[in-house]
């Protein structure tokens with residue numbers, strides 16, 4: 091896979107190119123106010139990170155976009171359509187992988203298609219393709235407990251890719267894997283964003299990770315959570331995966347984000 | 357070559373039976389026969405057919421009661437586990453049932469349903485059902501929420517989520533409830549034969565005690581334990597066959 095982007099996407103996109111739009115989204119859990127009037131646009135074909143300290147409502151926002159939990163008020167639109175529940179246009183990658191422990195890698199990857207009623211031979215053929223794509227060929231009949239954390243998350247990723255949704259929702263997908271694997275994943279993610287024409291919404295609490303992989307970074311502040319700043323690390327996007335971490339602009343942005351977040355960390 | 361665990365099982369059996377034989381020879385009590393005497397009595401009961409006519413009688417309420425408890429118990433447990441309202445309504449009933457002194461309830465059952473099959477089936481159900489219901493309900497409630505969320509996010513219907521996620525995830529605990537329930541059902545079946553009307557294996561026990569044929573009495577008790585153990589092993593095989601991946605543990609780390 092090519093490590094550079096097909097084309098630099100440095101300009102702020104037109105309104106029509108917004109894949110996901112949240113408008114004044116608020117969420118209360120009983121008396122806990124997790125989100126307040128959060129409005130944010132996610133440009134089509136790009137990766138937007140939600141960055142913020144833990145407990146600031148990143149998972150909540152992602153689950154609301156996924157249609158898994160309702161917002162207390164406000165609206166979510168995916169390609170102009172208001173979200174009322176889970177839909178075929180969105181696929182989720184879970185922080186804890188959420189694999190069925192009793193099912194093989196093949197069945198796990200095909201599970202999204204199975205739930206959509208795709209016939210067995212067809213869904214297994216599709217699943218096999220994505221198992222190869224994420225580098226797990228040969229592990230089709232293994233069970234999740236036989237895999238490392240990194241491999242399990244590849245299964246989760248393959249499952250999300252195989253349903254061919256426009257929007258990929260990733261909740262700290264690399265937080266449970268070791269540092270080396272994590273770096274490899276970040277490079278693979280850059281390639282994935284470049285090659286698949288999908289919109290990625292990526293939750294992370296790592297500043298470096300956000301700056302490394304994102305076209306747009308939304309910094310969320312706790313609670314009630316709102317977007318404090320949107321940063322577009324445009325200059326470093328076409329530098330190539332190997333050079334980004336040495337780029338002065340990359341380091342600048344990391345510093346700038348840290349400066350605005352540090353007051354919220356006890 | 358027999359497996360190591362099989363050899364260990366045989367060894368532990370040999371120790372138990374050896375201790376029984378020694379205790380019988382000492383003797384611990386004049387009413388306690390040796391292992392070999394009991395086995396001879398068991399062979400005699402089998403040869404003259406008494407044992408088989410007895411089991412034909414005993415197995416009827418047992419099989420019926422266990423079957424009803426398993427089907428109704430799992431269904432109720434699923435229902436209670438899936439709905440907070442039914443939990444509130446039904447859970448206490450089964451908690452009370454589980455701790456109720458059965459011997460005290462039997463006269464009431466006999467008054468209501470007579471001394472026939474119905475009362476005996478009830479006793480088996482009262483013994484077997486609570487643990488099946490309560491285990492099933494708690495297993496359902498403890499399904500990892502990330503798995504049900506995953507299924508919903510990939511457009512699983514409520515039925516999909518129940519059939520493809522909740523039930524497989526709950527099955528180890530449901531099966532352990534079934535095992536406990538069935539053991540309790542065996543106790544219930546014998547208890548009902550001792551307390552309601554002496555029939556089947558309960559009749560062998562009552563009768564041989566009354567004529568001081570303790571070897572036959574222990575033979576009958578031994579046979580029912582043997583049957584229970586065999587049946588539970590069979591159930592375990594079925595479980596392994598049905599849910600092959602479940603003994604592989606959860607993947608959450």
Ligand SMILES: Nc1ncnc2c1ncn2[C@@H]1O[C@H](COP(=O)(O)OP(=O)(O)O)[C@@H](O)[C@H]1O
Nearest residue numbers: 119122124142143144145146147148149150151
């Ligand atoms: N189901 C829930 N019930 C009550 N409070 C919740 C629930 N889920 C999350 N919260 C609260 O909402 C806030 C945001 O949580 P979350 O979205 O998980 O944060 P993040 O993913 O950024 O760490 C936290 O304070 C958390 O305690």
Ligand SMILES: [Mg+2]
Nearest residue numbers: 148149150262
């Ligand atoms: Mg979170």
